[in-house]
Amino acid sequence: MKKKDPFIFHWVFITVALILLAISDVGYTYFSIISESLLQEFEWLWSIIYALGYLFLGIGIYWFDRIKNTLQDKKINLFLEKDEMDRLKNSSKNELIGDTRSEYSEYIIGYESFVDKLEDFLERSKQIKILFYDKYWLSDEKVSVILDEIQQRANVTQIQVNILLPISQISFKSFVSYTNNRNILVSFFDRTFSSDSLVFIFEEKYVAILDKKPASEFVDNNTVFYGLITNKDTIVWSHITTFEKIWLLEKAVNMEI
Numbered sequence: 001m002k003k004k005d006p007f008i009f010h011w012v013f014i015t016v017a018l019i020l021l022a023i024s025d026v027g028y029t030y031f032s033i034i035s036e037s038l039l040q041e042f043e044w045l046w047s048i049i050y051a052l053g054y055l056f057l058g059i060g061i062y063w064f065d066r067i068k069n070t071l072q073d074k075k076i077n078l079f080l081e082k083d084e085m086d087r088l089k090n091s092s093k094n095e096l097i098g099d100t101r102s103e104y105s106e107y108i109i110g111y112e113s114f115v116d117k118l119e120d121f122l123e124r125s126k127q128i129k130i131l132f133y134d135k136y137w138l139s140d141e142k143v144s145v146i147l148d149e150i151q152q153r154a155n156v157t158q159i160q161v162n163i164l165l166p167i168s169q170i171s172f173k174s175f176v177s178y179t180n181n182r183n184i185l186v187s188f189f190d191r192t193f194s195s196d197s198l199v200f201i202f203e204e205k206y207v208a209i210l211d212k213k214p215a216s217e218f219v220d221n222n223t224v225f226y227g228l229i230t231n232k233d234t235i236v237w238s239h240i241t242t243f244e245k246i247w248l249l250e251k252a253v254n255m256e257i
Contacts, residue, residue: 013060020053105230114210114227115142118200121229122149125202126158131243132165134196136212143198154183164189164247189246199239207236 028046031039108114122128128150137143150161160183167188200208208229230236 010060010064013056013063017053017055017057017060020049020056024049024053103230103232105228105232105235108227108229109224111142111210111225114208114225114229115146117227117229118146118208121200121202121206121208122146122153125206127160127203129162129199129201129240129243130164131197131199131201131239131246132163133193133198135166136196137198138165151181151184154181159183161185162243162247163187164243166190187247191246199243201236201240201243204240205236206231207239209239 024046027049028039031042031046106117108117130147132138147163150159153159154161163184163186165186165188167190196212198210202208206229208227210225210227212225228235
């Protein structure tokens with residue numbers, strides 16, 4: 001293993017921990033065989049070595065968890081940056097692209113146009129994943145209406161909805177009511193990703209992505225919305241994988257309060 005490999009450190013800590021624990025086990029057993037009084041006299045020594053062994057073991061496991069999460073974040077951010085750049089290139093046109101394999105990608109300009117297209121997928125999908133990369137969408141009225149419609153559907157029909165969003169006071173207050181519905185699972189993340197998109201995944205077959213950008217470099221409060229709806233496998237499964245990675249990497253905050 002290379003010296004600069006970030007995974008070498010946790011193996012060093014775990015190796016040292018195993019050596020210390022092995023020494024403690026052998027020494028403690030040996031002293032107990034020789035003499036009970038000798039064991040009592042040096043019990044403090046073996047307790048310290050045991051403690052150090054478990055301490056190094058804990059550090060190794062913690063380091064592995066942190067470095068794994070950091071590397072996963074880098075992979076996710078690289079994908080998000082490339083994916084967002086690709087959508088940004090097509091953000092100035094409304095266009096429907098199809099091919100002979102029944103794959104299509106529809107680029108949409110405007111919030112209302114995107115929501116209109118989204119309604120059809122919301123009505124006929126029984127499995128929906130929603131990923132908020134940015135807190136901006138949590139205070140948006142149209143998004144609130146969409147979420148209310150999903151919640152009402154979940155009350156009367158058998159659908160499964162997974163919602164993943166950045167943790168904040170706004171998100172807690174907005175989603176407390178969702179805890180009463182077994183068909184809706186909500187999880188939070190406290191990481192920062194290089195995207196401000198809102199992503200909908202429908203039955204692992206379609207993905208709808210809504211982005212925003214300033215209409216002008218000099219007018220920050222004037223925002224242009226552009227979106228993509230596609231069933232292209234490479235895009236759909238990339239977003240499903242990203243969703244699942246974030247969902248699994250994060251220690252889900254239980255909303256049952």
